[in-house]
Amino acid sequence: MTVTFNLAVLLAVVIYLRIRRTVHARSRSDQWLTVVIVLVFGLLVAPTDFGQGVLNVVGQLAQGISQTE
Structure with missing residues (x-):
């Protein structure tokens, strides 16, 4: 049995x-x-799919905030 850690x-x-x-x-x-x-x-x-998804969400949020001001 091999135990691996991420x-x-x-x-x-x-x-x-x-x-x-x-x-x-x-x-x-x-x-x-x-x-x-x-x-x-x-x-x-960052290079994972999860990291890219978070980056996209944060980018869209920042873009939405910058457009409202």
Whole structure:
């Protein structure tokens, strides 16, 4: 039996746990670690069909907001 992990799913869980915890004074390195994890997650998800769908939805939303102003 082979167990495989999808790195994007693992990073999503890590991001969820880091954001969910109570907010205390965080160090600058702790904040940068969160930023790096989120950027890597974005790079992993972007080329997938799900990532492209999210990009299209956000693009349409941004276009709709910009046209109403």
